[in-house]
Amino acid sequence: SGAIHGSLSQGIRDRMMGQFREGSIAILVATDLAARGLDVKEISYVVNYHLPDTYDTYVHRSGRTARAGAKGLSVTILQKEEVKDIADFEKELGIVFSEFKKADAQSIEENNALLWAKKIFKTKPNRTVSEEFSNKIKTVFHHLTKDELIDKVLSNYLAQTNKGNPKNEDSKKSTK
Structure with a gap:
């Protein structure tokens, strides 16, 4: 796994992205700011830790997958206090969240x-x-x-x- 964030030099971010694209890094953790503008083919899923502050940020995060007509999955790990916000996200974005239980x-x-x-x-x-x-x-x-x-x-x-x-x-x- 690897991580990118705004405090890293551009060279380190580029190296990390290269490793992710070629498959030597299977998981990439990125802050919202660092993830902006990333274009990586075949991302099968995005995991959001917490709901973002804005609807646009949610669309941007989830848009890393299912690009150019591809299928993808966006998973959001919620805290109990965030569950009440799901209805607003669904209404505003015209999407439906599905609940997943922990795997056996x-x-x-x-x-x-x-x-x-x-x-x-x-x-x-x-x-x-x-x-x-x-x-x-x-x-x-x-x-x-x-x-x-x-x-x-x-x-x-x-x-x-x-x-x-x-x-x-x-x-x-x-x-x-």
């Missing part, structure tokens, strides 16, 4: 696995690996179908992310 552990795990898979998909091949070494690795997997390889890679990922989770470890123990 399985949904979070599945979402994290999808994010991991997308990160792998976007990964550029390492061209410094020797052909000999690459061929040795390919030989290990050559007999697997694409579906079998995906199943094994996903199982490996899930095993790695569940390490140290007592609930998952208990379910693997046999009952003798």
Whole structure:
């Protein structure tokens, strides 16, 4: 993750934006002022922490996603005292807010696995690996179908992310 705000030099902001655009930073936190004028393609969601002071600022924040006809999601994390303001935002902006409940552990795990898979998909091949070494690795997997390889890679990922989770470890123990 990275952050941009008005106190950073332009060079640092540019470097942070470059890392975000190329995918090495998955989450970018930005103040309203620093976010103005940002043009990044394929932002799937924006998370607002608190409602802004003005309707225009809300539109500007949420407008980072769903640009040029794309679809996107704007999520606003509210404090209890802000809930009363939602009706005014809906009326003024002609939008409807939907309430989302906190995700359960399985949904979070599945979402994290999808994010991991997308990160792998976007990964550029390492061209410094020797052909000999690459061929040795390919030989290990050559007999697997694409579906079998995906199943094994996903199982490996899930095993790695569940390490140290007592609930998952208990379910693997046999009952003798």
